[in-house]
Each structure stands twice: as structure tokens, then as C-alpha cells.
Amino acid sequence: MPSADATLSVTSAALLLHAAAQRGADAAALSQAAGLDASQLHNPDGRLPIATMQRLWPLAAAATADPYLDLHLAEHANPAQFGLLAYVLMHSPTLGAAVQQLCRYQDIACNGTRTSLRRLGASIELVVELTSPAIVHPHFVLNSELLVYLQMLRMLSGQPLAPEAVRLAYPAPADAREHRRVFAPAPVQFGTPDSALRLPAAVLELPVLNADPHLLALMEPRAAALLARLQQPTAALPDRVRHEIVRLLKGAAPTLAAVADALCLGSRTLQLHLRQAGHTYQQLLDEVRRELAEQHLHDQHHSTTDIAFLLGFAEPSVFVRSFKRWTGQTPGAFRRAAVAA
Structure with a gap:
């Protein structure tokens, strides 16, 4: 799919609306203001144009009076909320296998960004690139994706994983204290060529809690079929x-x-x-x-x-x-x- 036509799973919008509602916002009013048909949120395989999500982000931040809502979204995230892709990750044997599946099936979650794994000796980096011109608020996307990935890895492994460094490919905000708090203890750099979350390479060997190989064998072909449909011209x-x-x-x-x-x-x-x-x-x-x-x-x-x-x-x-x-x-x-x- 051309990047201008990129879409994302409705589960992302559902998570943002849930987080906004937890902070006192009217989720129905936000949906209407963003041009989002609330009935779409009940279809776990549904898709939304990225432009719709980009309209929703600033509306949700304003409605909650939380300028750092993107930094707090991961606090409300649970892997099971992300549907088919989440089940593939939850039943991968190790975090390394789960990260490989995430990179392989990334388009199921959002085909306007690209996630890749970079190996750097004793460290690894999860790198997020923006590929859709419809993304006009990059900080919302980059902050929320990297923090959701970190939260996901912690929940899958049951370990309090600590990032070694964080790079964010957008200009530094006037006040970066909240960024440093949520990514602690990692130093945070802004205005870098790419955006990445660095972790010890040893985390890839950690087992995924309660992974079931039989469920993985059922879920992965479905994920492959969905990915193939998404990638049709x-x-x-x-x-x-x-x-x-x-x-x-x-x-x-x-x-x-x-x-x-x-x-x-x-x-x-x-x-x-x-x-x-x-x-x-x-x-x-x-x-x-x-x-x-x-x-x-x-x-x-x-x-x-x-x-x-x-x-x-x-x-x-x-x-x-x-x-x-x-x-x-x-x-x-x-x-x-x-x-x-």
C-alpha cells in the first residue's frame, strides 16, 4: 500500500480513547470530532486511515489537559488489546522471537511506520521510522510506539527491563523532564537521525511467560494471511x-x-x-x-x-x-x- 494511503489497526484508536476516558475525557465526543465512526472500534480487524488517528491525538491531549498523553499511553496498554498481532507475540518462545515477529508483522498494527531490530554488540535497538506523509504529529507516534514496545517487552517477560538509551527524531521540547522520567534510567536525545530504544542484547534470550507453541501455530498463519491482504496493491x-x-x-x-x-x-x-x-x-x-x-x-x-x-x-x-x-x-x-x- 502506498504510504499516503497508510492505515492502522482500530485497536490503536481504541487504546487512545480508553486512556483519554480514564483521564476524564468524553470518548464519544472525541470520536465524533476526529471523524471516527465509533462502531468501527468493535471490529478487532478493522482499519483506520492514519490521518484519522492524527486528528485524534491533539484532540485527546487537549480534552485530557495532558500535553504528555503520548508518554502516558503505555500505562494503559495490555498486549491482548492489540488483537491478532499481540497473540503472535504472546506465544513466541522468547523476546527475541517476539521482536522478530513484531518487525515481520508490523504492518498489521500500522503500515505507516516501520520497526526494525538493530544489533550493536552487547546491545540491541528497536528502531521506528515514519513512512507515511499523513503523520503530521511525529512526536505522538514515536513516543507512544517506543513506550508501548517497552511496556510490551516488560509484560511478556515479567522483567523490569531498563532501557540503555533513547533517541527521538524530532526537536527537543521546551521541557523534557517527563520524557526523561518515563524513559528512565536511559538518557534521551532529541533531533537525532532516527528514533530508537536501546536495550541489553541479553533481553532477547528471555522466555515469554505462558507462551503456547500450539496457539502460535494457529495464530501465525492468520497473521501472514492478514499481512498479505494489507500488502495487496x-x-x-x-x-x-x-x-x-x-x-x-x-x-x-x-x-x-x-x-x-x-x-x-x-x-x-x-x-x-x-x-x-x-x-x-x-x-x-x-x-x-x-x-x-x-x-x-x-x-x-x-x-x-x-x-x-x-x-x-x-x-x-x-x-x-x-x-x-x-x-x-x-x-x-x-x-x-x-x-x-
Whole structure:
């Protein structure tokens, strides 16, 4: 996916809203102000445009009167909150294996950043790079990701891991005392070429508490499949939408939200991309239904009622009206003409 179209898991927004609510903010009002459909938060595999999360961050910081909300987000984080990717990490045998999985499946959490592991003799660094131009508030992203990673490693291992150093690729704030407190005892550098969390290399050998290899064997193929879907090109998005409509068209017309979920996109992102390609979702749904209807009408074994059901119409009469709007003919007239031909 091009970086301008990058998305992240709705679990990130859910965590931020939870943290804001714990500090007295109105989560529903924040969602509405950021243009976030609250119903999306209930889908663990749902995606949001990064631009939506970038709108949410400053709104949440203002609503909580906490200018360091990004530095405090990890206090509310639990690995299980991050869905499929979290379960892959929780059942990896060691922290080293978990970090490798994090780097491999990073796009499931957010494909607008890149996480990598750098080895430096007796130390290692978790490096976070920003790859999406939609990230206009880099400090929110870099602070929260590095601290969530540190919290995750501590919870997976059950050890109070202490970072050796922290680099942050944005200018130093006027007051960095809170940065130094949350990353203690590590020294914190600002304005560096990259952002990284340095730890002793020995942490990679620590076992993950309660890791279950059988659950890992179940979860990892699902993560690989989800990653493959996320990395599909968007050049033929209308064709991918048509494909998902056909796949989901089983007794009821698939909604825009259902197709967006299947494509790992937010509903609004899907609408925007379709509009840029000169399409609407309703137009594509009608095209698919019309094409399938004509195929079924050439087959004498399907009645009009059967076809209406197959195409997801609640009543045959609605199908008849729709087909006449599409073709200028009733289904019966179309079938008779097809037989005569």
C-alpha cells in the first residue's frame, strides 16, 4: 500500500480513547470530532486511515489537559488489546522471537511506520521510522510506539527491563523532564537521525511467560494471511471491491463497511479511493448484481425469486424494479429475448 494511503489497526484508536476516558475525557465526543465512526472500534480487524488517528491525538491531549498523553499511553496498554498481532507475540518462545515477529508483522498494527531490530554488540535497538506523509504529529507516534514496545517487552517477560538509551527524531521540547522520567534510567536525545530504544542484547534470550507453541501455530498463519491482504496493491481497487462483493453476496447485499473490513481499509478510506477512481460503492454493487443477474437469467434453472435471493434482495419485486432500472427490461423480458437469440 502506498504510504499516503497508510492505515492502522482500530485497536490503536481504541487504546487512545480508553486512556483519554480514564483521564476524564468524553470518548464519544472525541470520536465524533476526529471523524471516527465509533462502531468501527468493535471490529478487532478493522482499519483506520492514519490521518484519522492524527486528528485524534491533539484532540485527546487537549480534552485530557495532558500535553504528555503520548508518554502516558503505555500505562494503559495490555498486549491482548492489540488483537491478532499481540497473540503472535504472546506465544513466541522468547523476546527475541517476539521482536522478530513484531518487525515481520508490523504492518498489521500500522503500515505507516516501520520497526526494525538493530544489533550493536552487547546491545540491541528497536528502531521506528515514519513512512507515511499523513503523520503530521511525529512526536505522538514515536513516543507512544517506543513506550508501548517497552511496556510490551516488560509484560511478556515479567522483567523490569531498563532501557540503555533513547533517541527521538524530532526537536527537543521546551521541557523534557517527563520524557526523561518515563524513559528512565536511559538518557534521551532529541533531533537525532532516527528514533530508537536501546536495550541489553541479553533481553532477547528471555522466555515469554505462558507462551503456547500450539496457539502460535494457529495464530501465525492468520497473521501472514492478514499481512498479505494489507500488502495487496490498490491499483485495481474497484476490481478488488467487485471480487469481495461477489464473495460476500450470500442472501443479503454486503455493506460498504463489510467490504472495507475485508480489504483492511476504513469505510471512509474506501469511499475516497473509489471516488478518486471514478466509482461509488453503490455503482459497483449494482454492476456486480446486474452482471450476475444476466448470467442467472440465461440459466433456465433459476426462477426470478431464486435470483432475487442470490443477489441479496429482500423481495423479488425489488429485484424486478432494479433490473428494469439497469437494463430497461423486466427479468422475464430479458430471459425471453435471451432464449430467442
